[in-house]
Amino acid sequence: MSKAKKSIEVEITEKKAGNGKTVSEVYIGKQFLGNVREDDNKFLMTTAKNESFKVNSFDEGIQELIKEFHLHH
Structure with missing residues (x-):
């Protein structure tokens, strides 16, 4: 039996840094x-x-963050 696919909502917010x-x-x-x-x-x-x-x-940065998250959960 395979698990049902579950959608995950990713939120990206933009902020200004000090520089x-x-x-x-x-x-x-x-x-x-x-x-x-x-x-x-x-x-x-x-x-x-x-x-x-x-x-x-x-895009690569976003993908890597999501991969990192899934490796530890």
């Missing part, structure tokens, strides 16, 4: 997954555990 750049915060429900921000034409993803990684695109 004037935009930071996109990613949530599933009320749980904070991390954020993605542009840094000198590249993107930097930071998890909820304050681990930072460079990614090639905004």
